[in-house]
Structure formats: C-alpha cells, structure tokens
Amino acid sequence: MNKVSVSSPSNIALIKYWGMSDAQRTLPNNASLSMTLNQCVSYCTLTPQTSGTCDELLWKTASGSLLPVQGSMRLGIEQHLQQLRQHFDDWQPLRIATVNSFPTGAGIASSASGFSALALAFALRCGQSLNSPDLSQLARLSGSGSAARSVIGGFVQWPGHHGQPGGPAKQFAPAQHWPLHDLIAVVDAGHKNISSRQGHHLAASSPFYSTRLRLLPERLDSLREAILNRDFNTLADTVEREAVEMHMIAMTSQPPIFYWQPATLQILERVRQLRHEGLQVCATVDAGPNVHVLCTPQDASAIVTALRTLPGVEQWIFDQAGDGPRQLEHHLF
Ligand code: DP6
Numbered sequence: 001m002n003k004v005s006v007s008s009p010s011n012i013a014l015i016k017y018w019g020m021s022d023a024q025r026t027l028p029n030n031a032s033l034s035m036t037l038n039q040c041v042s043y044c045t046l047t048p049q050t051s052g053t054c055d056e057l058l059w060k061t062a063s064g065s066l067l068p069v070q071g072s073m074r075l076g077i078e079q080h081l082q083q084l085r086q087h088f089d090d091w092q093p094l095r096i097a098t099v100n101s102f103p104t105g106a107g108i109a110s111s112a113s114g115f116s117a118l119a120l121a122f123a124l125r126c127g128q129s130l131n132s133p134d135l136s137q138l139a140r141l142s143g144s145g146s147a148a149r150s151v152i153g154g155f156v157q158w159p160g161h162h163g164q165p166g167g168p169a170k171q172f173a174p175a176q177h178w179p180l181h182d183l184i185a186v187v188d189a190g191h192k193n194i195s196s197r198q199g200h201h202l203a204a205s206s207p208f209y210s211t212r213l214r215l216l217p218e219r220l221d222s223l224r225e226a227i228l229n230r231d232f233n234t235l236a237d238t239v240e241r242e243a244v245e246m247h248m249i250a251m252t253s254q255p256p257i258f259y260w261q262p263a264t265l266q267i268l269e270r271v272r273q274l275r276h277e278g279l280q281v282c283a284t285v286d287a288g289p290n291v292h293v294l295c296t297p298q299d300a301s302a303i304v305t306a307l308r309t310l311p312g313v314e315q316w317i318f319d320q321a322g323d324g325p326r327q328l329e330h331h332l333f
Contacts, residue, residue: 038322153324236282263312
C-alpha cells in the first residue's frame with residue numbers, strides 16, 4: 001500500500017495498569033480496564049520514502065506546517081519503528097507525519113493514541129486489517145502498555161479476560177452499550193515531569209503495592225459487571241477508589257511521585273458533592289494532574305454547568321466512549 005492514514009484514539013483507564021513485570025516486553029503486573037475515547041485522537045500518515053535511506057519523522061503543527069520530530073519523542077518513535085520492522089521484516093525507509101487533537105504528554109494518554117496509530121498504519125501498509133488480532137501486541141511493542149488498549153473501541157480489558165500478561169487487549173462491551181461522557185479538566189497541559197514508565201518501575205517500592213495487586217482481580221470483575229449492567233453507583237465507587245489507590249501507590253513509592261495539583265483535588269471534591277446531590281458523575285486521574293469526569297449522557301450538561309466555574313482549569317475537553325481506530329482517506333501530507 002502506498003500511502004496509509006489512520007486515526008487512533010486515546011483511552012481512559014478505569015482500572016489502572018501500574019507496575020510491570022518485564023520492561024523489555026511491556027508486560028503488566030495487573031490486568032487493566034479502559035474506555036476508549038472518541039475525540040482525543042492521534043492522526044498518522046505513512047508512506048515509503050521516494051529518495052534517501054533515512055526515515056523522515058514529522059509533526060504537523062496547528063498552522064499546518066510539518067516540522068521534524070525531535071528529542072525523546074523521536075527516540076520513542078524510532079524504537080517502536082525498529083520493533084515493527086523486525087516483526088514484519090519490512091525495512092523500507094518511511095515518511096511519517098503525526099498530529100494529536102489534544103494536549104500531548106499531559107496525562108491524556110497521548111502515547112496510547114500516538115503509538116497505536118503508528119502500529120496500525122504500519123500494519124495496514126503490511127497488508128493487515130484493522131480487525132487483526134495482532135494489533136494490540138504491535139502497539140504494545142512501543143513500550144506504552146495503554147497503547148495496547150487503544151486499538152479497540154468501547155470498553156476494553158488488557159490482557160483480555162483470563163489472559164496471560166502478554167495477551168492482547170479485548171473488548172467486552174461496545175461504546176454504544178453505555179455511551180458515557182468524559183469531561184476532561186486540563187489542569188496543566190504541559191509535559192509531566194515523571195513518566196508513567198518511571199512510575200511503573202517504582203510501583204513495587206510502595207509498601208502498599210502487594211496489597212493492591214491482591215485486591216485488584218475482584219475489583220476488576222466487579223467493575224466489568226457494573227459496566228455490563230450499566231450500574232453507575234458501583235462504577236463510580238470502584239473507579240474513584242481505584243484512582244485514589246493508584247496515586248497513593250505513586251505517592252508512597254521511593255522516591256515518591258506526586259502527579260496531583262491543588263486543582264486536581266478541588267475537582268475531585270466537587271464531583272463527589274455533585275454525586276451526593278444526585279447526579280451520575282465520578283472522576284478518575286491517570287499519570288498527570290488532569291481529571292477525567294465521567295458521567296451519563298443525561299446528566300452531562302448539568303455537570304458541565306456546575307464544574308465550569310471551578311478555578312484552575314486551563315481547558316475543558318468534551319469526550320465520550322468511542323468506537324476505536326479508523327483508516328482515513330484524508331492524508332496529513
Ligand atoms: C496511569 O506506560 O501505558 O495511565 O505510555 O506514558 O501513556 P504512557 O503510559 P503507560 O502507563 C499508563 C499508566 C496509566 C494507567 C493506564 O493507562 O492503565
């Protein structure tokens with residue numbers, strides 16, 4: 001295939017992947033569960049180089065120009081490309097452009113969408129389809145475990161039910177089953193200082209980590225049931241407990257990691273108040289300060305009105321459960 005373009009979404013973890021057993025192969029210590037998003041997506045266009053022997057890695061700016069990708073982002077893409085090439089035994093130099101529809105590196109899983117988009121584009125070029133069971137593994141080769149979940153729409157578990165740590169992610173309910181909204185409060189759109197990867201390495205240094213691993217399987221099963229039954233109260237209780245616990249592990253690691261900012265806590269408090277007032281709303285936070293406020297479609301506008309006046313939010317992004325990656329006719333160059 002000559003020129004391939006895809007969009008691949010971010011996802012929000014409801015049961016968090018935190019800690020890995022094998023950094024080389026990105027094998028998680030625990031199964032995680034996520035909701036694939038709809039609006040927060042990475043676009044990627046890939047084509048064989050017509051001249052030259054090197055890859056050209058480009059970033060599309062808001063003004064539409066294409067700039068070379070630099071620094072750690074470049075390194076991450078090159079390493080992922082190397083793995084994809086080995087997998088497919090395809091060594092053709094490529095021209096690749098990418099862009100995100102949302103702030104990068106700010107706890108909205110831009111690596112999940114970005115690396116899954118790259119894996120998908122590469123796989124399509126090599127003749128695979130968007131339904132190929134290999135895609136989750138190919139996305140995971142990037143080192144971003146959450147990318148393994150982004151190749152699938154709706155509600156996703158990685159590894160799939162009863163799966164081995166190296167197994168693929170699996171959908172257990174489509175987005176239409178429960179089209180929850182995700183109102184994302186961007187408290188700080190800058191790059192986070194401590195990567196998730198560092199967090200995974202430090203997790204086991206928390207004295208509470210082994211307790212977390214023991215409690216997680218039952219929590220995950222209960223959340224799956226809650227989603228399948230559209231039981232918002234159980235979802236809210238489980239998702240918030242889980243988010244606080246993951247951050248508690250981070251905060252009690254040696255050295256400790258603090259992702260939250262004062263505004264993060266204020267939003268979490270306000271969300272709990274709104275729930276006590278009767279609205280179907282709860283919140284979770286990935287490895288950053290930004291808050292994902294989850295709610296049912298019918299309560300979304302009341303919640304937006306109540307939260308919009310909160311101080312400390314740089315930007316609101318309105319998203320919801322989505323169907324997953326798409327192949328596009330429209331290219332970035
Ligand atoms: C807290 O190693 O997948 O978001 O690649 O940096 O996005 P990035 O992170 P990754 O770890 C994800 C950590 C998490 C929880 C989760 O998404 O499961």
